[in-house]
Amino acid sequence: MNIYLPIAEMSVSVVLFLGLGWAVGFLSGLFGVGGGFLLTPLLIFMGIPSAVAVGTGSMHIVASSVSGAIAQYQRNNVDIKMGFVLVAGGVFGSAIGVGIVRILRDIGQFDLFVALSYVTFLGAVGALMMIESVGTIRKARSGQPVSTRKTGQHSWVHGLPFKMRFHRSKLYISAVPPALIGAFVGFMAAVMGIGGGFVMVPAMIYLLRVPTNVVVGTSLFQIVFVMAVTTVLQAVQNQTVDVVLALLLIIGGVIGAQFGAAAGGRLKGEQLRFLLAALVILMCLRIGWDLVARPNELFSITPMLGVVK
Amino acid sequence: MRTKGILIGVTRMAACLCALIVVSSAAPKVWSLGEEAHAGPARIDERRTKARTKKQMGPRRPSGTRRPEIKAQAPQAGPVERIEADVSTRSVEVTTAFTGHEILVFGSIDNSQQPGDESGYYNIVVVVEGTPEPTVVRRKSDVAGLWINTSSVIFASVPSYYAIASTRPIDEIAGPNVLDKHAIGFAHIKMTPVPSYQWSFGEEALAAFKAAVIRLKRQEGFYIMEARDGVTFIGRSLFRSTIALPANVPVGPLVARVFLFRDGEVISAHIARVTLERTGLERLLHSFAFRYPFAYGIFAVLLAVLSGLLASAYFRRAVR
Numbered sequence: 160m161n162i163y164l165p166i167a168e169m170s171v172s173v174v175l176f177l178g179l180g181w182a183v184g185f186l187s188g189l190f191g192v193g194g195g196f197l198l199t200p201l202l203i204f205m206g207i208p209s210a211v212a213v214g215t216g217s218m219h220i221v222a223s224s225v226s227g228a229i230a231q232y233q234r235n236n237v238d239i240k241m242g243f244v245l246v247a248g249g250v251f252g253s254a255i256g257v258g259i260v261r262i263l264r265d266i267g268q269f270d271l272f273v274a275l276s277y278v279t280f281l282g283a284v285g286a287l288m289m290i291e292s293v294g295t296i297r298k299a300r301s302g303q304p305v306s307t308r309k310t311g312q313h314s315w316v317h318g319l320p321f322k323m324r325f326h327r328s329k330l331y332i333s334a335v336p337p338a339l340i341g342a343f344v345g346f347m348a349a350v351m352g353i354g355g356g357f358v359m360v361p362a363m364i365y366l367l368r369v370p371t372n373v374v375v376g377t378s379l380f381q382i383v384f385v386m387a388v389t390t391v392l393q394a395v396q397n398q399t400v401d402v403v404l405a406l407l408l409i410i411g412g413v414i415g416a417q418f419g420a421a422a423g424g425r426l427k428g429e430q431l432r433f434l435l436a437a438l439v440i441l442m443c444l445r446i447g448w449d450l451v452a453r454p455n456e457l458f459s460i461t462p463m464l465g466v467v468k
Numbered sequence: 469m470r471t472k473g474i475l476i477g478v479t480r481m482a483a484c485l486c487a488l489i490v491v492s493s494a495a496p497k498v499w500s501l502g503e504e505a506h507a508g509p510a511r512i513d514e515r516r517t518k519a520r521t522k523k524q525m526g527p528r529r530p531s532g533t534r535r536p537e538i539k540a541q542a543p544q545a546g547p548v549e550r551i552e553a554d555v556s557t558r559s560v561e562v563t564t565a566f567t568g569h570e571i572l573v574f575g576s577i578d579n580s581q582q583p584g585d586e587s588g589y590y591n592i593v594v595v596v597e598g599t600p601e602p603t604v605v606r607r608k609s610d611v612a613g614l615w616i617n618t619s620s621v622i623f624a625s626v627p628s629y630y631a632i633a634s635t636r637p638i639d640e641i642a643g644p645n646v647l648d649k650h651a652i653g654f655a656h657i658k659m660t661p662v663p664s665y666q667w668s669f670g671e672e673a674l675a676a677f678k679a680a681v682i683r684l685k686r687q688e689g690f691y692i693m694e695a696r697d698g699v700t701f702i703g704r705s706l707f708r709s710t711i712a713l714p715a716n717v718p719v720g721p722l723v724a725r726v727f728l729f730r731d732g733e734v735i736s737a738h739i740a741r742v743t744l745e746r747t748g749l750e751r752l753l754h755s756f757a758f759r760y761p762f763a764y765g766i767f768a769v770l771l772a773v774l775s776g777l778l779a780s781a782y783f784r785r786a787v788r
Contacts, residue, residue: 161568161715165746165753170567170715214551221772226780267617363723387769394765398757402768403564406775412780450614457608458680459617462628 166240166401167211170282179205180411187223189384190435193382194331195220195353197438198408200277200446207404208324209270210260214399215408216352217389220382222409223416224354238327238373242380244334245359249348249385250342256349257392264397267461271450276351278447284357292432299429328369328377336367345385347394347401354382387430495759532673550578551592551728560713561747568715571596571742572708573633582706591634591641591729592699593652594709597740598629598690599720602662605677621669621677622662628718630657630691633698635710642732650727650734654682654691689714719744 160173179201187194195216202212231237237441263269321386344355346459359378369377394400423427553575558571572596582589603626606617634641638653647656659678661669669677685691692712700710711724722742727734746754757764 161565163562163564163715165749165750166757168716168719172624175741211482218768218772221769222779225776227771229777230780239544267604267620271616367538387773390769391762391765391770394550394757394768395761398761400757400765400768402753402771405768409772409775409779413775413783417783452615454608454615456684457615458607458677458684459606460681460684461604461606467479 161459162403162407163403165398165402166215167207167404169206171205171404175205175358176404176407177411180408182411183408184223184412184415185236185422186420186438188416188417188424190419190431190438191423192435193224193354193356193357194412196281196357197328197442199273199352200442201247202287202404203273208399209397210264210397211227211401211404213260213273213350213352214390214393214397215346215401215405217393218400218402218405219408219412220348220352220386221352221390222405223412224382224386228376228379228421231379233377236329236373237380238325238369238377239375240323241325241330241337241369241381242377242384244323244337245341245344246376246380248338249345250388251382252342252345253349253385253389253392254345255342256346257389258397260350260393263389273351274446274450276347278322278443278450280347280351280358281443281446285436285443287361288436289440290404292429294427294438296433299427313344315406317383325369328367328373330367332367337363339436341385342364344381345389348382348385348389354386363426391396425456440461470766497702515728518702547591549580549728549730549735550576550588551726551738552576553594553726553738553740554559555724555742556739557742559743559745561745562717562719562750563746563748564750568716568717569713571711571713571724573711573726573740574706575726575738576707577705577728577736582701582704585701585703587658588636589730590701591636592701592707592709593632593634593729594699594711594724595628595652595727596631596722596724597627598718598722598744600625601718603681605681605682606705607677612645619669621674623659623678623681624662625736626659626681626685627657628690628720629722630654630685630693631694631711631713633694633711634701635701635707641729642734646732646734648736650725651654652727654686657682690718691715713744717744720744732775 163170179198183194183198186192186197187388195202198219199212199216202216205214211270218406228237263272301416319335321334322331323334324331340359342357347353347355347358356378359373359381363374363378364371390400426434553573555731556572556574557569560571573596580590584631599653603623604620605623608615609618611618632638632653638647642652644656647653651658659681661674661677661753682691686693692714694709694711699707701707723742724740724742726738726740730737756767
């Protein structure tokens with residue numbers, strides 16, 4: 160059974176895309192990640208135009224994060240004040256990102272930019288996660304305690320102006336670093352179609368020293384709001400949000416996530432992180448290969464977006 | 469009497485041609501054809517002979533028998549052949565369930581003089597085209613180990629879709645000039661680069677870009693050449709042809725042009741139109757997204773929130 164996507168303007172197999180949503184949902188349930196970094200490249204591999212993949216990805220992330228964000232809020236795991244600083248930065252970053260998507264599409268370098276961004280971030284995050292998880296697995300085997308969090312340390316972050324008191328996080332720090340982190344994540348959200356949790360969570364833990372119990376809730380809070388704004392901006396500026404495609408992915412994803420979460424319960428945290436790191440690195444290599452391998456077809460065609468000069 | 473008949477024929481032909489040729493520069497050529505016709509049948513014969521020897525027509529009519537045949541037919545030139553055609557579906561609807569469509573182009577030749585459907589006396593070419601649109605062609609090259617788009621050409625109008633069917637391979641039907649004039653065949657599609665690009669690239673480079681457009685459009689399934697016998701005759705004057713619209717056909721009005729050829733020249737042509745429109749939910753969503761993008765964005769977010777919440781309410785235990 161096929162369905163015609165109104166924005167991507169192509170006829171696709173319903174089963175195939177439900178399956179894709181399922182697979183990404185399974186992995187995100189398994190690893191407890193948003194899955195945007197898996198979904199967007201997979202959509203591009205399937206032939207969805209990269210701009211549509213990115214735009215639709217942001218809508219998919221809203222759906223997959225909203226229930227988690229509400230649950231975290233109900234458990235009082237969200238630092239609302241920190242969340243708003245992150246969102247404010249995020250909206251700013253996202254607006255810049257969406258504008259850049261437009262410019263890059265016009266000059267024909269969007270695909271390259273997306274690919275380079277993915278290679279860079281997936282490569283860096285994958286490598287760091289791999290090193291960390293291997294270290295933890297070794298320590299666990301040799302019987303050492305696994306806890307690593309240090310408190311009370313001061314870094315350059317504490318010397319910045321505009322200090323604010325974040326009660327829930329028990330922090331008194333400048334608003335600049337969270338706003339910058341938010342802006343960076345918002346920018347990545349617009350350009351790469353990812354929620355950015357895998358950048359935001361470590362940044363909050365290691366740079367801002369936000370307690371681990373609030374990190375996930377607060378980052379989910381930021382992701383939902385920023386991705387919602389990004390979805391609207393992409394729809395307005397680039398007309399690249401395909402609701403039919405998004406619904407297929409959401410339906411598949413919701414079911415897949417149940418199986419993933421069940422499977423994830425049987426593995427240890429560091430083992431999961433090791434597997435996730437391997438997956439991220441594979442993804443990075445796959446995208447990187449397309450950049451360096453001599454393509455079979457050097458030419459590409461696209462209909463003009465704007466008016467011919 | 470005879471000259472009058474030819475004259476009427478020529479004017480009819482010219483009118484037909486004028487109507488179908490969009491590019492104004494082709495108009496003088498139509499008149500020059502008229503002038504040649506005025507010069508008398510002998511001249512036309514000469515032209516035909518030249519065209520024939522160059523193109524090596526099929527074995528059905530060996531060169532020895534050709535000349536008398538034309539001479540014998542010359543006095544009958546009074547009733548001029550005219551082609552009339554139509555399409556089976558005047559409007560094709562693109563819905564969410566659209567998986568492609570096949571349109572039947574059919575018609576007949578008035579005053580057909582061919583003895584039967586296998587005679588090869590006439591040739592028919594059917595061309596179905598989508599809306600011409602400005603298209604960017606980009607070329608990658610190796611920049612420090614990375615394959616990056618480095619040069620581009622904008623063609624002002626490239627048909628979004630182009631399907632061709634004919635009674636025999638088109639280069640056997642007519643010479644390149646005739647094909648060029650009517651934009652028949654992939655290689656003869658009119659693609660003009662936007663002026664600024666014309667200056668910055670040489671002829672060869674532009675030809676490579678143009679070839680790339682055709683190659684990529686064929687790969688995507690937007691440029692289609694129906695297999696041999698794409699157009700078949702049924703009896704002396706009826707003909708039919710099927711043209712495939714792929715599932716991802718660019719939406720927009722289609723123009724079907726039907727040409728009647730005899731001896732390498734177009735002697736009559738007919739135009740039929742097909743509308744290809746989005747309908748139902750498909751149309752609703754597309755126009756919503758492009759006309760009210762802000763409202764569409766809000767709608768997309770609400771839909772995402774709603775589906776996310778419904779899903780988690782259904783799988784309550786999933787919430788971590």
